Amino acid sequence: MANSLVKTKKKFSVAIQEDKYKALINNTLGNPKKAERFIAAISSAVAINPALQECDANSIITAALLGETLNLSPSPQLGQYYLVPYDTKNGKIAQFQLGYKGYIQLAIRSGYYERLNVVEIKEGELMSYNPLDEEIKVSLITDEEERENTPTIGYYAMFRYHNGFIKSIYWSRNKMEAFALKYSKGYRKKSGYTFWEKDFDAMARKTMLRQLISKWGIMSIEMQKALDSDMAVVNEDGTVDYIDSDYEEDNSSPSNVETPSENDTTVVESNADIENDPLA
Numbered sequence: 001m002a003n004s005l006v007k008t009k010k011k012f013s014v015a016i017q018e019d020k021y022k023a024l025i026n027n028t029l030g031n032p033k034k035a036e037r038f039i040a041a042i043s044s045a046v047a048i049n050p051a052l053q054e055c056d057a058n059s060i061i062t063a064a065l066l067g068e069t070l071n072l073s074p075s076p077q078l079g080q081y082y083l084v085p086y087d088t089k090n091g092k093i094a095q096f097q098l099g100y101k102g103y104i105q106l107a108i109r110s111g112y113y114e115r116l117n118v119v120e121i122k123e124g125e126l127m128s129y130n131p132l133d134e135e136i137k138v139s140l141i142t143d144e145e146e147r148e149n150t151p152t153i154g155y156y157a158m159f160r161y162h163n164g165f166i167k168s169i170y171w172s173r174n175k176m177e178a179f180a181l182k183y184s185k186g187y188r189k190k191s192g193y194t195f196w197e198k199d200f201d202a203m204a205r206k207t208m209l210r211q212l213i214s215k216w217g218i219m220s221i222e223m224q225k226a227l228d229s230d231m232a233v234v235n236e237d238g239t240v241d242y243i244d245s246d247y248e249e250d251n252s253s254p255s256n257v258e259t260p261s262e263n264d265t266t267v268v269e270s271n272a273d274i275e276n277d278p279l280a
Helices: 019-029 032-047 057-069 100-109 144-149 173-183 200-216 221-229
Strands: 081-088 091-098 113-122 126-130 135-138 152-161 166-172 232-234 240-242 266-269
Touching: 019 032, 019 057, 032 057, 057 081, 057 091, 091 221, 100 113, 100 200, 100 221, 113 200, 152 173, 152 200, 166 173, 166 200, 173 200, 200 221
Parallel strands: none
Antiparallel strands: 081 091, 091 232, 113 152, 113 266, 126 135, 152 166, 232 240
16 A cells, blocks of 8 residues: 555656657757757666666756757767766756866867867976976876876866967866865765766866866857856756855765766867977
8 A cells, every 4th residue: 555655756768758848858959850869869878877867857858958058968978068966855866067078079169279188297297387487398108008007196288279379277186186175075075976086087187177268268158158057957947056066065965876987188189289288
C-alpha cells in the first residue's frame, strides 16, 4: 500500500517530450529541425549520466538551452560546457558550468583574438618572470611523458588581438591554491566533491582564462552571457540563480559525477606570428 503512494519520477526522455518543454525548446531555438536535434542530443547525454537522470528536468533543459544558444557542444569529451548535478534541499538540479574550452571557443569566435594560450608551467621550466612588463622566459620540457609527470609550479595565459595588442598573466601554483581556498568552501573543507579536487589544473586553466578575458579582453555579447551564467541554474525566462557565487560554493554540493580530463595544453591561433610568445 505504501509503495503505491510513492510518486515515480519520470524518465528524462519522457519528460522532455511534454508539451510545455517542447514549446520552450521550439520557442527558444525557433527551428523545428534544430529542436529535434537538441532533444536527441540532450536525451543521449542524460541517458549516459545516472546523476543527471535524477535532476529536475526543467533545470537540465534550461541549462542545455543556454549552451545551445551559445553554439557550444554538450559533449563532455569536448569540454565546452557541463551540466553538473547538484544536491539541494529541494532535490537534485542541473547547473550550467562553462568549461575552459568553452571560453576559448567564444573568444576565438568573436573575431577579436589572433592568439589565445593557456598552459601549465612545470618544475624547472620557469627561468624568469617580470610582472612589470609581463616578460616570461621558460625552457619547456620537450618529452611529453616526462612533462606530464613533472609537478606544476604555475600557470600562464595570454592573448593577442589582430591589432597586435598583447596581454599575459602568470600565477604561481601557490597563488592558485590560495585563490581556490578563498573562493571554494568545499575545497577548504577538502570535501572530495569539488572540481578543484578532481582536476585542479583544469580549474586553474579556466580561472586563468576567466581572469585574463574578463579583466582585459574584449567580450562579445555571447561571452558576457556565458560569463554571467557560469556556475548558475538557468530559469525558463533566461534569468539565473547562483548555487556558487563565482567560485564560491554554499551548502549545496555537486553529486558524485566523473569530471572529464582536461589535462592538455591549449593553444589557439589564426595565421599568427608567434615570436612574441615565449611558449611557442
